[in-house]
Amino acid sequence: MNKEINKTAPILVTGGTGYLALWIIKQLLDEGLSVRATVRNKSNKEKNKYLSRLGEDSKGALELFEADLLVNGSFDTAMNGCELVFHTASPFQMENIKDAQKELVDPALKGTKNVLDSVNKTRTLKRVVLTSSCASIYQDAKEAKDKKLDEKSWNTKSSLKDNPYMFSKKIAEKTAWEISKAQNRWDLITMNPGFILGPSLSNRIDSFSINFMLSMLNGKNKSGVPELSFPVVDVRDVANAQILGAFNTNSKGRHILFSGELPFFLEIAKILKTEYGAKYPFPSKNVPRFLLYMAAxxxxxxxSFLKNNLGIRPQLDNSYSKKDLGIKYRPIKETIIEHxxxxxxxxLIK
Structure with a gap:
């Protein structure tokens, strides 16, 4: 355990076309490292084009491999000879969920099991960095109203029927820890970011984070936003945290990642309005609570979600991530404006 990673060995990043994965891959390639990225379909040139460009424009080496979260053994080939894996592939979907088990839980849980099964079969593997979420830490802001939550906290409320996305993140991370503790050849660290925002390396808009920022600029939320507060973290900082943890042989455990600020949505809109004035139809007020209850x-x-979250700014402790990883977070204003x-x-915005 705690073995030093050989930087000449290939590094695997799952879910290579994702919002966060692209930044992890870019930072690794910029260091001149050899990266393998998994995609569902190598022949889908349109979906893979932003990923492919990273390999063309850097001093590192990039190779694409096909793999599917729900197919047993599909990560074996990509992982062969690797010492380090960044597992980022997992669905982030909060709306329009028709079948939570199929759309969220199966890809998160079965995908994690499949990746770690391949890790157990790959004798060269030394470390896995798993992208989890603050959703594994808590469900409702009310839980973190009167006390700061840290890495010892676990979301005990979410279920398949109540916040299934949060449930999928929690159960996937818990399963990863169980699999890790059942062996002693490789070690596991997890990253638990808050709401990830910041500039994307692609023009795709099938990301919840991207769509949120679009809605702040395109008038979708002009009439108002719900009075909700979340821990915000820059996507570039999350990528950096993962890499810092991966190569620090003393790094261990879970890591809550956020800038140190937990803004309400309206506060994000005010940052944008201060920068751009009346150029875009920013939200200027909170949606009245009675309307939210009527529309719920x-x-x-x-x-119960509205009761336990509206108007409550949660408290979280990110001090361990700063101590263990040595990370310095960007100010939230920089993240919002550059996004x-x-x-x-x-x-994407006219």
Missing amino acids: PFLKIKW AEQLIKTG
Whole structure:
């Protein structure tokens, strides 16, 4: 355990076309390292083009491998000869969920099991860095209202029927720890980021984070935003945290990642309005609570969620991540403005 990673060995990143994975891959390639990235379909040139460009524009080496979270053994070939794996592939879907088991839990849980089964078969493997979430730490802001939650905290409320996305993240991480503790050849560390924002390396908009920022600029939320607060962290900082943890042989455990600020949605809108003035139709108020309660049944939102989250700024402790990883977080204003600039420059916002 705690063996030093050989930087000449190939490094595997699962879910290579993802919002976070692209930044991890870019940072590894910029260091001149050899990276293997898994994708569902290598022949899908359109979906893979942003990933492919990273390999073309860097001093590192990039190779794509096909793998499917739900197919046993599909990560074996990509992992062969690797000492380090970043497992980022997992669905992030909070809306329009028709079958939570199929859309969220199976890819998160079975995918984690499949990746770690391959890890157990790969004798060269030394360390796995798993992207989990603050969703594994807590469900409702009320839980973190009167006391700061840290890495010892676990979400005990979510279930398949109540916040299935959060449930999928918790059960996948818990299973990963169980698998890790059943052996002593490789070690596991997890990253538990808050709400990830910041500039994307692609123009894709099938990310919850990207769509959130688009909604702050395109008028979708012009009439108001819910009075919700989440821990925000820059996608580049999450990628950096993963790499710092991967190569620090003394790093261990879980890591809550966020900038240190837990803004309400309206506070994010105010940052944008201060920068851009009246150029875009930013939200200027919170949606009245009685309207949210009226609309909740149609939006498939439980009243208990509104009661336990509206108007409450949770408290979380990110001191361990700073101590263990040595990371310095970007200020939230920088994250928000540079995210907006990326959307504007790529033409996603006119």
